[in-house]
Amino acid sequence: MQITRAGRFADVYVLTPPVYSDERGFFMESFRASWLHDIAPGVQFVQDNHSFSHAGVLRGLHYQLQQPQGKLVRVMRGRILDVVVDMRAASPTFGQWERVELSAANRCQLWIPPGYAHGFYTLEDADCLYRCSDYYHAASERVLRWDDPQLAIQWPAAQPLVSAKDQQGVAFAEADYFTEPGLL
Numbered sequence: 001m002q003i004t005r006a007g008r009f010a011d012v013y014v015l016t017p018p019v020y021s022d023e024r025g026f027f028m029e030s031f032r033a034s035w036l037h038d039i040a041p042g043v044q045f046v047q048d049n050h051s052f053s054h055a056g057v058l059r060g061l062h063y064q065l066q067q068p069q070g071k072l073v074r075v076m077r078g079r080i081l082d083v084v085v086d087m088r089a090a091s092p093t094f095g096q097w098e099r100v101e102l103s104a105a106n107r108c109q110l111w112i113p114p115g116y117a118h119g120f121y122t123l124e125d126a127d128c129l130y131r132c133s134d135y136y137h138a139a140s141e142r143v144l145r146w147d148d149p150q151l152a153i154q155w156p157a158a159q160p161l162v163s164a165k166d167q168q169g170v171a172f173a174e175a176d177y178f179t180e181p182g183l184l
């Protein structure tokens with residue numbers, strides 16, 4: 001198991017499990033609680049999500065103020081560009097973003113701790129699976145504008161397919177941030 005930091009963030013990680021291929025196909029362990037012992041001590045997952053998106057879809061950027069969710073994201077089919085934005089006001093990387101390609105081919109998983117906004121763009125038709133460390137809390141969900149000029153996230157397409165909800169995303173400057181010291 002290879003675990004590397006995702007760019008500038010101290011607590012976002014790319015996990016690359018070993019894959020054992022033979023003439024039948026392949027085998028891999030797709031989840032082990034111990035992978036997270038060092039990088040996210042104490043985390044426990046309570047909800048699994050699966051979404052399918054056609055190529056050219058952008059979902060996000062989402063976070064929830066109550067029950068903030070850590071997410072372990074992977075792709076079963078296709079290819080996505082996954083983006084995280086640090087929404088913790090006291091963080092040294094507050095307001096910064098990173099993007100990581102996750103695909104069925106590279107089998108990488110991205111660990112995103114609570115306190116980040118999350119979204120992805122589908123480079124191909126994609127089945128995306130992710131484990132969440134807390135339950136969905138619609139009432140406190142927030143949508144950060146994917147094309148906020150201040151954030152200037154480099155998406156691969158200028159006009160992705162975006163839900164009506166995500167079209168109403170809020171600019172980073174006007175967004176609600178996480179202020180709990182516990183998230184740092």
Ligand SMILES: Cc1cn([C@H]2C[C@H](O)[C@@H](COP(=O)(O)OP(=O)(O)O[C@H]3O[C@@H](C)C(=O)[C@@H](O)[C@H]3O)O2)c(=O)[nH]c1=O
Binds near residue numbers: 051119165
């Ligand atoms: C996220 C979520 C949605 N839903 C429902 C609400 C709605 O009717 C329908 C579709 O919801 P959405 O349009 O918000 O789905 P989607 O845009 O795929 O939302 C997801 O986006 C990615 C980027 C994330 O990081 C996730 O945490 C989640 O916010 O599913 C649940 O029942 N449970 C959930 O956990």
